[in-house]
Amino acid sequence: MEITVTVNGRSHRLDVSPNTLLVDILREQLRLTGTHVGCDTSQCGACTVHLNGDAVKSCTVLAGQADGASVVTIEGIGAVDDLHPMQAAFREHHALQCGFCTPGMIMAAIDLVEKSDHLDDAAVREGLEGNICRCTGYHNIVNAVLSVAEAKA
């Protein structure tokens, strides 16, 4: 079947089979490998992208469900010489160890800060419940997210 999906501002018409997952479209067809597959069971959040403005786990979205949608991935939010404020905060606060969960953490954190009026330590931890860091490096991740939230306030 054919679908149309806008990824990071560019429209793509793609031939996919119904059992194709959004994350496979991103990684395999569009070669946007910044979005990671951690668990493939919608628990770890490494595959988090923005789908029509909401953070979702792209391993649990079918191609047909993404038809007509607008998707933003980690590649779409900033560049090496022009980091998104959340990327800059993760660097500043050393909010990563192995880095595998980082793309999903950043996409989830951007959504959380954008849609929350007030965030404190507990609210950030609760807001990132859908993202698992297997290095258990949560402390600095929370600090990075809080610094962006405070800059916004």
Add this chain to the structure above:
Amino acid sequence: MYPFNYHKPSSVDEAVSLFLDAEDPAYLSGGMTLIPTMKQRLAMPTDLVDLSGVQAMRGIERQDQKLVLGAFTRHAEVARSEVVAQAIPALAHLAGLIGDNQVRYRGTIGGSVANSDPAADYPAAVVALGAEVVTNKRTISSADYFQDLFETALEPGEMIVRIELPIPRRAAYRKFPNPASRYAVVGVMVAQFDNGVQVGVTGAGPCAFRASTLEAALAADLRPEALAGVDIPDAGFNADLHASAEYRAHLVGVMARRAVADLLAS
């Protein structure tokens, strides 16, 4: 994932007709349970009928003393809705406790109620509020709707179009979440109406149910203390590595007392 056929109808009638024409179909709502289940091949439908294009299943509306939620209303929409916050704040609170942020952007109330997972949150509200489940062919009372583990009154091909929830005077929901999955080990909603108190329990039994012993105690005295020593029979309760039946029965009392305290403070 194994191959299957995919359909995206734009009306309820078209969805039902596609379902009835397929070999072994399933309706796809938010997909937060169905897609992981299919990956593990615990379910292997030949055809998915995606309901995301059916406008008649959308929307949040207050109609007099009822809150009407389209079946495709996502958890995040309920959690953040001003209409829900005004009508039944406990329901917005409940929706905000389901899964995690990413799951709440996708999962829907219709999908949750149709699946009737024993540990899902919404069924507690559906029974506690005495909601009506409106399908493509009839209206089912919550008292008749939940039947057993993952079993409801829905017939093959029948689909939920909307859920109508009576608005209580006050209500509160408390759950003891599994720390990993956030599913309810036990969840209790207590709702106070002009003509009585209703208590809905999820997580404890094979499906959501009204706790009559707790309701009787609270009808006489709407305070947490009134539940001290009330018998909660654990016959038929779920038992797994997370909690024994006896522990779940204990949690029903604890969550109910906390919900009553929240209700009185609201």
